[in-house]
Amino acid sequence: MWRYGAGVLSALLLAGGGVILFRGTAQTEAPLPQPKAPPVGMAPLPPVPVTIPSAPERTREQKRFDRYDKDRDGSITRDEYLASRRKAYAKLDTNRDGQLSFDEWAVATTTKFAKADADQSIALNPAEFATTAIPRKPAARCACPAPRAEAED
Template sequence: MNRIVLGAVGALALVALGLFWWQGRAEVEKGAPPPSSETLAADPMALPSADVSGMRGPTPPEASELTKEQQRFFRYDRNRDQRISRAEMLSTRTDGFRKLDKDGNNLLTFEEWAVTTVDRFEGADKDGDGELTQREFAATAPKPAPKKPACKC
């Protein structure tokens, strides 16, 4: 009985909230000034324009040139305190750990590791003889990341 009453009260509260929101939107739209008739008469699809000839915006920030080593350092230094903590260093490995942790308990057992390794071995062993040839082993190498364009123009 209490659930029915609470459900009805909740539904009424949501309806009342919707009505107040709807009336508020109507008041805002009613208070907006109408478009000028000369603008509509000339071209109803024209965009507004302004004279910006004397205005000047802020200058964009300068991009600093970082060496490859500095870029690699800042990839790990998440809080930019110029030091890499152990947690920051290990943070890049969490996705790989989560893929191995099948039951999601944040503990990697030997069985979880072994299943993943056996699956990888069996996927590479194309002829199914239980041994990897040089060609089969070469196929297990990680694929290089695709090259990203220099800019997204």
């Protein structure tokens, strides 16, 4: 029986030692320094205005151009243009057999690139690239009725 008592006593001593050790190493928070009052005869300084830098507005077309321009050199090469078009090759199946041959895909994308490359420089500048955008439908507007005015009593 004395072994149980010794075990309980040693567990309590270990727990108490841990608490004492923890409290000894814990740091208390120092109070925040209070702002000093200005010297007598001087007006307090106005608070410094907080200015948040703003990012420049970029158009949808500029963002789209940047997605294609992988090397960020300001122009889209034929390889950069064709790499992004691989995802949409299923739309290019001209004979509608459910399979897209490389020739079908290459003809359609090379033709589109050639049409967009007006100056025949084998690279698209931002203005030329803008002609390759897919026309989008305008967002549907809510046809909600106008709120009616509350009748006054």
